[in-house]
Amino acid sequence: MLVAKKPLTSYATLRGQQKAKKIVSRMYHSGRLSHAYLFRGPDGVGKRLCANLFAAHLNCENPAADGGCGECSSCRKYLSGNHPDITVIGPENGTIKIDRIRELCRSLTYPPYESAIRVVVLEDIHTMRLEAANSLLKTLEEPPENNVLILTAEVSRDILPTIISRCQIVPFYGLSIEETTEVLAAHLAEMDGGEAAMLAKLSDGSPGKALFLKQKNLVDTWCRVRRILEVDEEEADASIGSLLAAAEEIALLKDDLAALLGLMRIWACDSAVRATTARQRNEQLARLAALDRAERSLARNCNRTLVCEVLLFNLQSPFPRVSS
């Protein structure tokens, strides 16, 4: 039987997030829209996509039960990224500037260009400084008619309580490992299953974060380092040169080093689970302790190359080698 393909404007294009999709869809069908929403959850789990799908649904000329039709003039403009009444504003150089907020508040006083409702998506509002956040408050409380504001924010970051209290909250959550792997496979056809599963696990159910790791080649780096760490005991001495070179290389990763240490932690945890003898298990526990020590040293701004060298030695030989 032929199954009709869902348009890209359907909520079905967003993986997981059943609760958020249910809330958004209920709001749409009840006809009682709030003037401001706050989509709150981890980074990279679909908040932006959901905000955009909701915006497309609100403006669709032949709306379906699960989103925009994908074919009307409004949906086509949305899909081409040129909808005059759907605006997305995000951080520039790490923050949403106050000038951008002032400009937005001014522009909302004019009616929408061609739609019944203008939708403004303000991304990552946790990056706004206090001054910018305060300048948004009045508009958030009483936005001019025919405007809907959708704010997104990372769940663990602080937001002014006065912003939260003016919005209807829509919660987002991390995806399951299976769901994350599926999203990755859909985005990166060339990725093999093992790499996708490793990224899914490391990213804690955030496909956005997993794609970031992939983009930074951190998995490739980790696979090379792992080959050095997993040499046989008798080859360990001969691998010292490559181990020191690897330590120097990963010390240069700066902020991305934390993500690499996360991959090492998964490796040690997985090996501990698979261990069949007490010695093997203790080896992995010693590796986890070495990772803890390295993280603490890095947080104290110790010499990064030195910390990485000691770490790789301890991961390769978790117990001191007995010299003959």
Ligand SMILES: [Zn+2]
């Ligand atoms: Zn449509």
